[in-house]
Amino acid sequence: MPYKGETAGKGGHADFVRNPDVQAFLDECDYMRPPSDSEANAMAATFFAAPAGIPSELPRYVVASDASKSDTPINDKLPSTQVGFIKVSQVLIGMDSYAELVDPRSRFVDPFKAAEMHRNADALTFTLPGSNVRFQGAKSVKDGFRRAVFKQLSADRTRGGPNHAALSTVLLDINDGEIRVGHTASRAGQCPSCGAEHEFTFSASVQRKNCPTCDETVFVTDWLRLHEDISDFGNNASAMTRMMNAIEHLLMVALIQQVFIADPRALGRMAFVMDGPLAIFGQPAKLHARIMAFLAKVNARLRDLDQEAILVVGLQKTGDVMDHANLLNRFLPNGVMRILDDDYRYRYIKGSDSPAENFGHETYYGQDFLFKTEKGRIFNFAVPYPFAVKSGDPKKFSSAKAELRNYGSLIARACDLIRHFELDLYESAIVPVALAHRHASISIVPGGKVLDIIAKTGLNKNL
Numbered sequence: 139m140p141y142k143g144e145t146a147g148k149g150g151h152a153d154f155v156r157n158p159d160v161q162a163f164l165d166e167c168d169y170m171r172p173p174s175d176s177e178a179n180a181m182a183a184t185f186f187a188a189p190a191g192i193p194s195e196l197p198r199y200v201v202a203s204d205a206s207k208s209d210t211p212i213n214d215k216l217p218s219t220q221v222g223f224i225k226v227s228q229v230l231i232g233m234d235s236y237a238e239l240v241d242p243r244s245r246f247v248d249p250f251k252a253a254e255m256h257r258n259a260d261a262l263t264f265t266l267p268g269s270n271v272r273f274q275g276a277k278s279v280k281d282g283f284r285r286a287v288f289k290q291l292s293a294d295r296t297r298g299g300p301n302h303a304a305l306s307t308v309l310l311d312i313n314d315g316e317i318r319v320g321h322t323a324s325r326a327g328q329c330p331s332c333g334a335e336h337e338f339t340f341s342a343s344v345q346r347k348n349c350p351t352c353d354e355t356v357f358v359t360d361w362l363r364l365h366e367d368i369s370d371f372g373n374n375a376s377a378m379t380r381m382m383n384a385i386e387h388l389l390m391v392a393l394i395q396q397v398f399i400a401d402p403r404a405l406g407r408m409a410f411v412m413d414g415p416l417a418i419f420g421q422p423a424k425l426h427a428r429i430m431a432f433l434a435k436v437n438a439r440l441r442d443l444d445q446e447a448i449l450v451v452g453l454q455k456t457g458d459v460m461d462h463a464n465l466l467n468r469f470l471p472n473g474v475m476r477i478l479d480d481d482y483r484y485r486y487i488k489g490s491d492s493p494a495e496n497f498g499h500e501t502y503y504g505q506d507f508l509f510k511t512e513k514g515r516i517f518n519f520a521v522p523y524p525f526a527v528k529s530g531d532p533k534k535f536s537s538a539k540a541e542l543r544n545y546g547s548l549i550a551r552a553c554d555l556i557r558h559f560e561l562d563l564y565e566s567a568i569v570p571v572a573l574a575h576r577h578a579s580i581s582i583v584p585g586g587k588v589l590d591i592i593a594k595t596g597l598n599k600n601l
């Protein structure tokens with residue numbers, strides 16, 4: 139859903155739905171319908187007063203990330219020859235400088251002051267071969283794509299900052315230092331180019347190997363399986379979307395890791411805001427489990443240091459949960475919330491009578507909540523599951539993740555953050571995301587600016 143004021147561009151859609159064939163088809167389908175008043179009131183009755191910190195518990199810095207992509211022909215006359223372009227901005231917002239941006243009379247952000255924050259805008263970009271483009275003489279688009287993914291994820295994008303790490307190394311770190319490509323329960327490994335069975339084990343010092351059968355290079359980043367959706371002549375937009383999603387989350391992990399190494403206590407004074415659910419979809423989905431384990435490791439250390447768990451918030455402004463929230467909105471009083479447990483999700487949102495034992499079992503590392511603020515705006519936010527693994531019975535995990543007390547202070551802190559940044563200018567968006575959308579305010583490169591800021595502002599010192 140575009141922000142209010144942007145055009146949706148859905149011309150012709152009503153005519154199509156009125157078509158009798160389509161109507162007859164829909165009669166045979168289950169799908170989300172607006173609830174009746176009594177249904178909606180029953181749902182609304184399950185919401186409870188949203189918690190708040192007393193006083194409100196706010197971080198000193200917020201890191202927000204935003205990603206965009208384009209998949210375009212390289213030339214108007216060659217529409218089938220495409221390159222993909224992914225841009226990820228990470229924005230650091232000091233709560234002090236945010237306060238200065240807001241006009242105290244109107245509560246609107248002063249656009250001139252915001253523009254000043256943007257002056258260091260600097261997004262990370264990734265360029266990838268699309269249909270009909272072979273990178274570095276590769277024998278297929280797919281092999282060239284693998285090569286380009288490795289080249290860009292193994293490059294030092296940090297411009298020499300302290301504790302820098304290439305994303306391929308971060309990927310190895312969160313896999314406990316070892317990655318095996320094409321490995322399954324029934325085989326030791328598989329070449330992503332020719333499919334021959336060989337073991338391809340990678341470590342920080344060995345991130346590429348040649349296949350003994352076809353002599354193509356196999357890369358540590360092939361573990362993400364992003365290339366599997368690539369075809370020589372087809373539209374590769376979905377592979378680009380998967381890659382964008384994976385990189386956005388991986389960059390957040392890289393940043394958390396760098397701050398963690400520099401000073402774990404600093405993490406307690408920061409919040410990380412992602413645009414979208416805390417989940418990795420499609421071919422690289424298994425990355426979600428590694429991120430979950432990584433965050434649990436960070437939290438274990440923070441607990442040892444007597445610190446609160448790291449606050450990572452996923453904010454979703456579109457999708458079925460937001461559609462549901464918008465339908466329900468007028469039945470909800472202000473200042474209420476609900477955890478989206480699997481029963482509720484399958485009963486009221488998914489419209490499915492054969493629910494999975496644990497929603498998002500292969501993809502999600504965070505739990506969704508619905509929150510209607512005291513000012514009456516509705517948000518779908520997520521915080522990480524407070525567990526290292528989803529081991530054992532999926533049904534047990536499904537109920538464990540729905541227990542509010544397992545989240546400690548995270549829910550109140552997430553609500554406080556949303557309340558603080560709630561912005562009249564945008565619907566269901568909070569300032570960091572809105573700023574990142576328009577332009578990075580202070581964009582950061584992993585290992586670079588954030589660590590300088592920690593050092594210079596005393597973020598590492600207890601107040």
Ligand SMILES: [Zn+2]
Nearest residue numbers: 329332349352
């Ligand atoms: Zn091979």
